[in-house]
Amino acid sequence: TPLGEVKMMELIHITDKEFEQQVLQAQEMAVVFFSAPWKGACRYVSPTLVDIAAELADQVVIAEINIDDDSVWHSRLDAPSVPALVFFKDGKEVNRFEGALTENQFKSLFTDTLAS
Numbered sequence: 001t002p003l004g005e006v007k008m009m010e011l012i013h014i015t016d017k018e019f020e021q022q023v024l025q026a027q028e029m030a031v032v033f034f035s036a037p038w039k040g041a042c043r044y045v046s047p048t049l050v051d052i053a054a055e056l057a058d059q060v061v062i063a064e065i066n067i068d069d070d071s072v073w074h075s076r077l078d079a080p081s082v083p084a085l086v087f088f089k090d091g092k093e094v095n096r097f098e099g100a101l102t103e104n105q106f107k108s109l110f111t112d113t114l115a116s
Helices: 016-024 040-055 072-076 103-115
Strands: 029-035 060-066 084-089 092-098
Touching: 016 029, 016 060, 016 072, 029 040, 029 072, 029 103, 040 060, 040 103, 092 103
Parallel strands: 029 060
Antiparallel strands: 029 084, 084 092
16 A cells, blocks of 8 residues: 555455355455444454454455344354354364453464464
């Protein structure tokens, strides 16, 4: 980007119907962020995940699913609470985390999972 231009990164918002293509068939590691707009912890976590998505754009894709609108995969993966992060590599779950962390703790979670 040109000097002074800020590139804004956003999370990819997907539905249950897009899950297989966007997550299970992803070339890079895919992380699903199950969220709900009414949950304060989800609103707290979201900006941190946007930052991580920008930093690790060449290694990971972060896809957000609003469980109020799309709950099939949330139930299928037995992720009982939100916020929940489920990490996939080559179509298989490799890690998960439920709850909120500090930005540094989230970064460590991502880098440790990418390294494994």
